[in-house]
Amino acid sequence: MHLCYHFSMCVNLCPAVEPEYMVIQDNLTDQDPCFVDPDGENFQLKPNSPAYELGFKTIPVEKTGLSKDAYRNRAF
Numbered sequence: 560m561h562l563c564y565h566f567s568m569c570v571n572l573c574p575a576v577e578p579e580y581m582v583i584q585d586n587l588t589d590q591d592p593c594f595v596d597p598d599g600e601n602f603q604l605k606p607n608s609p610a611y612e613l614g615f616k617t618i619p620v621e622k623t624g625l626s627k628d629a630y631r632n633r634a635f
Contacts, residue, residue, distance in 0.1 A: 585613055586613075587609060587610055587613070590609055591609075592604060592608055592609070592610050593607055593609065593610075594608075604617070
């Protein structure tokens with residue numbers, strides 16, 4: 560799988576969505592996002608990615624998903 564950062568090819572990734580219903584803004588459509596290893600499907604950003612200049616923040620995946628609390632405290 561290879562992701563392309565060019566607008567026309569991004570639209571082709573979602574062929575079921577008509578272009579007039581899509582809004583792509585504040586995205587890297589004209590430069591390399593600097594993925595760590597796109598051919599190896601590692602789409603993390605390198606520290607020098609221009610996405611950070613646009614205000615991109617990494618998602619704290621360690622804080623997402625299921626967690627134990629008063630309502631979810633038993634093991635399955």
